[in-house]
Amino acid sequence: MRRDVFQGIADPTRRAIILLIAMQAMTPNAIAEHFKTSRQAVSKHLQILTECKLLKQKPEGREIYYQLNGAKMEEIDKWLEQYKKIWETRFNQLDEVLLTMKKNKK
Amino acid sequence: MRRDVFQGIADPTRRAIILLIAMQAMTPNAIAEHFKTSRQAVSKHLQILTECKLLKQKPEGREIYYQLNGAKMEEIDKWLEQYKKIWETRFNQLDEVLLTMKKNKK
DNA sequence: TATATGTGCAATTGTTCGGTTGCGCAAATT
DNA sequence: AATTTGCGCAACCGAACAATTGCACATATA
Numbered sequence A, B: 001m002r003r004d005v006f007q008g009i010a011d012p013t014r015r016a017i018i019l020l021i022a023m024q025a026m027t028p029n030a031i032a033e034h035f036k037t038s039r040q041a042v043s044k045h046l047q048i049l050t051e052c053k054l055l056k057q058k059p060e061g062r063e064i065y066y067q068l069n070g071a072k073m074e075e076i077d078k079w080l081e082q083y084k085k086i087w088e089t090r091f092n093q094l095d096e097v098l099l100t101m102k103k104n105k106k
Numbered sequence C: 001t002a003t004a005t006g007t008g009c010a011a012t013t014g015t016t017c018g019g020t021t022g023c024g025c026a027a028a029t030t
Numbered sequence D: 001a002a003t004t005t006g007c008g009c010a011a012c013c014g015a016a017c018a019a020t021t022g023c024a025c026a027t028a029t030a
Helices: A012-023 A028-032 A039-051 A070-088 A091-105 B012-023 B028-032 B039-051 B070-088 B091-105
Strands: A055-060 A063-068 B055-060 B063-068
Touching (some): A028 A039, A039 A055, A039 A063, A070 B012, A070 B070, B012 B039, B012 B063
């Protein structure tokens, strides 16, 4: 079962959960109140997000607080960095050049 | 059918395709050569990436060059910005405070 | 015109996903 | 001790996904 960060943020409900938790750690029931789906469905999303390390569990007696793992979010940022560098060095212009070369070769 | 940027980058093969194309616009066949899967499978990924606007098609006679759409990549970056702001303002510390308050309330 | 090439599209198949319902268990409350 | 509350887990279902195979079509080339 693939369980990486990108699959974690692929679902809109999960992104909404991340947004909620980013602002304040919450328990599954508290989170579920914000959605129309069942508590168990939310719980499944929490499980997935925890598996891909985007969330951390903080047990507090009988309750479990879920907290955002900022470090894992940075992983996405790092991935994006690659492309930022490529855009900034204007590789798009190189594309145009290559296409033109191809066109003229005919 | 959900077809947003986040689902676009959810698949590892598609991320690899994005990386290839980011450096140089390529045709489906050229792209397919880099993978062990069939040309049609790659073509499907290209279709998905095009639908969610991450790629742009540049028809060149009989061939079709696929090009990365940097603007759409920035959409992911914008999404990340939200959380960066939250981390930088150290909301995590606030979490700790809230948890401590909860703990002491008992 | 006949043929090869580059590509998209349709049908099929096995797998994963997101959701629901129901159950079980441990921690709190009475 | 009995009950309530907060959660996770398992089974199940329909939809979406990823990949394969086969075909159709348009553009080059001979």
